[in-house]
Each structure stands twice: as C-alpha cells, then as structure tokens.
Amino acid sequence: MVKQPDKQELLDFGYQAPATPWLDTPVDFRPGTYCHGAKGKNLEAVGFPNARDWSPAEDDWKLPDEWQNTVIEGIADRMKKYRSFRLFMDVCVRCGACADKCHFYIASGDPKNMPVLRAELLRSVYRRNFTTSGKLFGKLAGARDLSEDVLKEWWYYFFQCTECRRCSVFCPYGIDQAEITMMGRELLNLLGLNTDWISGPVANCYMKGNHVGLEPQTILGNVEFLMEDIETVCGKHIEPSFNRKGAEVLFVVPSGDLYAEPGTFAFMGYVMLLEQLGLDYTLSTYASEGGNFGLFTSNEMAKRLNSKIYAEARRLGVKWILGGECGHMWRVINQYMDTWNGPADFLEVPVSPITGSKFENASSTKMVHIAEFTADLIYHDKIKLDKSRNDHLIVTYHDSCNTARGMGLMDEPRYIMNKVCNNFFEMPEETIRERTFCCGAGSGLNAGENMELRLRGGLPRANAVRYVQERHGVNVLANICAVDRAALPAVMDYWVPGVAVMGLHELVGNALVMDGESVRHLDMRGEELPRPMVQEESVTLAVDSQPVAEAAPSDLATVTGEGEKGAGKAVTDA
C-alpha cells in the first residue's frame, strides 16, 4: 500500500509568491509528486524513439544525441501543424486570470502550476529560438536556452497537468493549457521521456486492446463473474455477447469497467439496462478500451489506438456504436475520432430502436453516449424506475472535465440522476459543469507513486464534496468517468471519508425495474437495501416519495432527516 502523506503537511502552503524568480528557481523532484519513467520494452512495443529503461530520480536521463535539435525541430514542425500551438505561444498577455484556476496550483501553491507559468516553461524556449526579441534580449524578454534542467522541468510540470481545460474556460483568449501540455508531452516523447503508468497502458492497449492488458479469455471470465453478481442482485441471468457479427450496436466501454470496482458496478448497470431493453448489441475484446492512453503521449499514438473502434464496427457489421461512461474517451470521440479515423460511412446515423429517436448530433461519428441514450429512454418513458431503491444514497454529481469542457454533456446525466434517485444535491456552482474540478489524476497521472500529487489535485473536488456532505449528508459522488471511479475513492477516503464513488449507471441499475426480476434485497454492490423492495410496494413508494430510510443500513448512509429532497437543479426536467 502506498504511504499516505500527512494531512497537516499537505495543507501547509499558501498562495504567496516565492522569493526567487521562476526563471531562477530549479525544479525539485520531490518523491510522491512524479511518476516512474517509462520502461524500454513498452516504448519499443509501439515503436517510440529512445526506448530504454530510465529513472527521473537519476541525474542521467539517457537522452539521445542532438536531443536539443530534435526538440527545436519538433516545435517548428508542430507550429505548422497546430495553429493552437503557435497562437498560444504568442498571444498570452499574462493577465493571471488562469493562475488560481488549476487544481494543482490551488492545492500546492507551486507557482509553476499556474497554467500561465506552466505554459511559460515552454514559451521561454520558444522565444529564444523563434522570436527576434528572444534572440536579442534573452532573459529580459523572458527567453532561455533549452538546457537539460529546462527539459527536466518540462517533464515534471507537463506531468503535473491533467489536461482538464479549466484554465481555458477562464482565459480571455481561450488559451488551453491542455493543448500546450499535449505539445510538451509530444516533444518529450521524441526523446523517450514518458511515464511508466502511461507507456505501459499504451503498449497494452496497442497489443491487447485494453490498458491493463486483459486477454480475451480474461475479459470473458471477469464479465461472467459480474453476471453472477447481477443474478444475486436481481435474479436475472444475463449473457452479453462478445465479437458477435451482425449485431445492431457495438458497445464500447472504458476497460476499467470490466475489472475494477466501482466501475464494474456501472458495467452491471449498463448490461442490465440493455438486457431489459432487448437491445441487439455486442461488446468486443479487440476494441475493449474506450479510453485512449495514446492521447497522453502523442497525436499519432492516440490515433493508432482509436482506430480499433471503427475497425471493429466495420468488421462486425454493426449499424452504430454506443459508448460507456468515460471522460477523455469522450473528448476523443467528440473532438478527434472522426477526423482521425473517419469517415464512418459504413455505419448508419444512430437511431434508438426502442424510442425511434435519431441522434442527429452524432450523425457523422455514429457514436452515442450512454447518458444520451438512457436520457432519451427515460424521457420517452420506456423503462420503469423505482427511485426509492436509491433512497439510502444521498448523491452529488461530479462533471468529468472532458465531458464538460470538451463536449458539453451536462444536463443528460442530471436528467437521469433526477429520475433514478430522490436525494440529489449539487455542489457549489463554481465547482460544477464547465467550472468542474478535475479528480487530480486525469491524463495518465493515476499512478501510485505520485499519490501526494493526486491527493493534492483532488483537494478542490473533495473540498466541494465536503460542502454538500456537511449540508446534506451526501454519501455518494456520482460521475460518468472511469478515471474518476479509479482515482476518486482514494481522494474521498483521504479528505472526506464516508463518500462512495459511483458511476451513473450503477444508480440506474439500482432503480431499474426489470421484467421477471426477483425482489431486490441488495443494491448493486451487494449491500442490504434498507428493507426489501417488493415490486408493487416500491412503485407506490416512488410516487409517494416517503422519507429517506429511517434506519440507516450501512455506515455510508448519514441521513439529514430534513426530508429535503432532489434539490439538484434539472434544467431539462420536463
């Protein structure tokens, strides 16, 4: 187990400016704040340059010869390819609006975590090599040479950015640090400088189809296990199909949902819902990863990994694709997939066979988010829900960075939430929707060795959860992101104990009334429900909205007893 840092020590910081100017402050590689270096074999597996084992803690990073030239040429090349990059190097006025918007800055006070300064780390080298003033005036113009120390500083801070884009929301020119971090990481990858926790999963995704490297038989075994759990919960035996040709829909989920709690509970929810609907769908062991770790290395790698989804849809001859709950997976699908690997003209514009709704917004990618799909079902009254089965849960909702700021999927999950549970409370408005805070571990930072960094990064989110925990007794943090489900439990346990992390479709699975199901005594986690939910009775309950369970069944439930319910706003609620 990773050693947990001391809370007081972690909180011992302020936002005052340090004594030495940032250009003169060397980077301090403090253990707990950075990841292990990439392993040679994983870089080799995908053909990345300078494949070798190396450690960031050592002085010698085993850089290739002429590495400075590689980087400078890499910058020049990317400035031609990405207007965003060239523009964002040029137009920043250093107004400081972004400075205190980054979760890492808010929770560390390290000035180089202000998005503006993190960008300046790269801008200073850009100025030195590509601008007249930088060439002439050097430091006076904020320019500096690319030295090994500067490179190490890049590595340290570009792997302290989760590409969450919160800064971009506040920037008057829309400068997006995620874009700069992505460029910075591309440059570092030219020298074989990535982290173990990213390059390992990349190699796994490439060779085996998913980031933990589950082989086909293991995926099937895991899913069989989960199906047994479903049978225990609702008495239904379900056998989802894999790699089945001729299915109407290919369903792609983040692979975390296949093997690790609490993602597996969300997976059970998806499967129960699709079974109840009788949707003709199949999963794939080849395209068994919705997430895309390539995105954290280079554009090309991301495209190589993403190609599997369309390739598999074509091979299986499905009509359209349904996607599970995942954050950066959806940034990729919404903003990159069609451009990289489209056009998907071998697919049809997605139509829900249950409601007949045509998903015009996905008419080119042909891929629908499961929250859109489920919201449409509920809106058309196609599924029976018993909200009261979630009465032991007092829920708040965490927008994932990517679905909020790289897509705008905000009200569909809230609509569902209001239909599947009675106790839904929003966190303060500065911390949700487009202003949502990162879990602290996105973009490949969810390793163990950087736990201090993750706990810091998660503090702003945890702080907002504590707010609703104190006011409303919130005990569940719902979300639609696999990294959230992997990263936030540790953050919650550390900062706000007593809050469970749950995928949206776990809540749906709890509430879903299935044909021929047995009386539910257990929720999706196999925990005792407050009292048996006999079907007839439960339908009435949902209408009456009885007070929240009198007898708190588990240590999770801390009920306020105010009978205040569903205060969360539902803009779309008809």
Add this chain to the structure above:
Amino acid sequence: MKIGLPLLAVVALAALAWLGCEYLRLQVLFGVVLPYLALLLFLVGFVYRVVLWGRSAVPFNITTTCGQQKSLPWVKHDRLENPSSTTGAIGRMILEVLLFRSLFRNLRTEKRGARISFGSAKWLWLGGLVFHWSLLVVLLRHLRLFLEPVPVVISGIGAVDGMFQIGVPVLFLTDITILAALAFLFARRVLAPRIRYLSLPADYFPLLLLLGVVISGILMRYAFKVDMLQVKEMMLGLASLHPQLSMSAGSALYVHIFLVSVLFAYFPWSKLMHAGGIFLSPTRNMPNNSRQVRHINPWNYPVQVHSYVEYEDEYREKMRKVGLPLDKEG
C-alpha cells in the same frame, strides 16, 4: 529591473522626442518620417503575424465547451457557450471580443486552513473592458483630426465624450477612464504578488508606453494647450500624403506623436497581437459539432495499427477455448 527598465525606456523615448524637437529641430523626423515608418511596420507586421498564424493548420475541432451541448431536442442547448453552428460561434466570438465574456467568469480562489473558497473577482474584467472601450473611443475621436469634413458619427462621439462641458478645452470622459483603467492595470501588476511574479518586462513596457501616450496627449491638450487648428492641418497633411510641418506647434505634440509611433511599431511584434489573435483562437471560434460534421485535418496521414487479424492470430487458441467467434479457423 522588470519594472525599472521598461519605465526608463518610456521616459527616455519621451525625452528623446522632446529634446529632438525642442533643441535639434528634428520635427521632420518625429512628425513625418517616423510616423510613416511606424505605420508601415504596423501594417506589414500585423498582416505578417496573422498570415503566419493563418498558415498553421487547424487539425482538430478543439472547442472549449462552456455550456450544454446540442444533443436531444428536448435538452436545452446553450447556443452561445457551446455553439453548434457557425452563427453560434460568431455570437460567442462577439461576446468574447466586445464584452470579454470569459474574463467575466473570473473567480478568486482563497484558502483558509483546509478550506478552499471562491469569491467574485470582476475587477480585472472591468479594468480591461474600460481600458479597451476607452481606447476605441479615443481612437475614433482622433479621426476628426484626419478627416475633413468630419463625419457626423465622429463628431457625435466627441460630443458625447465631452458632454459634461467641463473646462476649456472641454474635458473628455475617456481621458479620465483610460487613465484610470491603465493605472489600475499597472497597479495590479505591481501590487498583486502573484501577478507581479509572473510578469515580464514585456508586460510592463506596453502598459507604461500606453500611459505615456495618454499622459502626453492629456498634457498637450490641457497643460501646453497646443493649437488644435495647427494640429489638424498637420494631420490632414499626413493623411493625404502631403505632409506639412508646423514648427510652432510645440514639442509636446511631437512627444505624443512619437510615443504613438513607437506603440504602432511595437504592436505586431508583441503580446499586443492578442487583438488579432483572439479571432483565430480555435477553442473559441469553432462550433462544437464534430460529431455531426466531420472536421478535416489537412495533414492527416495513415498510421501503423495493430489489426484484428494480428490480434486473432495471437489469441486464436485462447479465444476458441472460451467460445469467441473467429474469423479464421486455422
């Protein structure tokens, strides 16, 4: 040094023009040659920079979405914060350029012990907005010196700007607001420790230069009482490419003209180009519709992939054992 050097530079520039005109009688240089040169640099530089940006590709649709996407017909779509069409994106850009929408969102983050809280922080937005709008009015107002007859719109702007009729010559409101806004922006950079920490000389210089322009303009009008008729004659000459010099107009005028010239010449090579850059910002000027309309990357190239055929070859036996369908039985 970060502040001292830019300050010294601006003072030296002003002194240079003063001395040059007062003692060396270099009015031709400061009143004709340099203004033309500065304008040329400005135009060429501005176009060069925009063309350079424009020549870089926009490979992906990377809109930063700040509101609800357009999805199901009954879900309320936020057309301006998450535009799905070009019209929406134009609307978003108008809000951004004219009202500084994103800056209006600004928050102040505070930490008390283990608690983090957020407060309103609209001062930067207000200071920035007042400065930019004042600058626009001041620029438009100055057109009266370059045009004859003066268009009604321009004289109207001048009339409204001077509507309080205080003093002779009439005091313009924007003279006060631009000075106040610049002073605020400068003070913020100097006094807020965090902003001071991340500021470069290149951040202080344009602020001080603008202050120099404004102060010299105000001084020549209200303190030195430069003869505006002479100024107008001179400006009309410049505008019609038949420059006429007024040797008696007073050196204050030339200080003002010179600082404006420096500003124009400096503009395209500095962060002031944000004025042109904002229109090209891909996170703000693109509609978020890339699931509906395929965005084309001009340099998209084929990549090496790990195909299903290879995958099945590697796992065929294992797949067969668990009953997964196979493409090839072999």
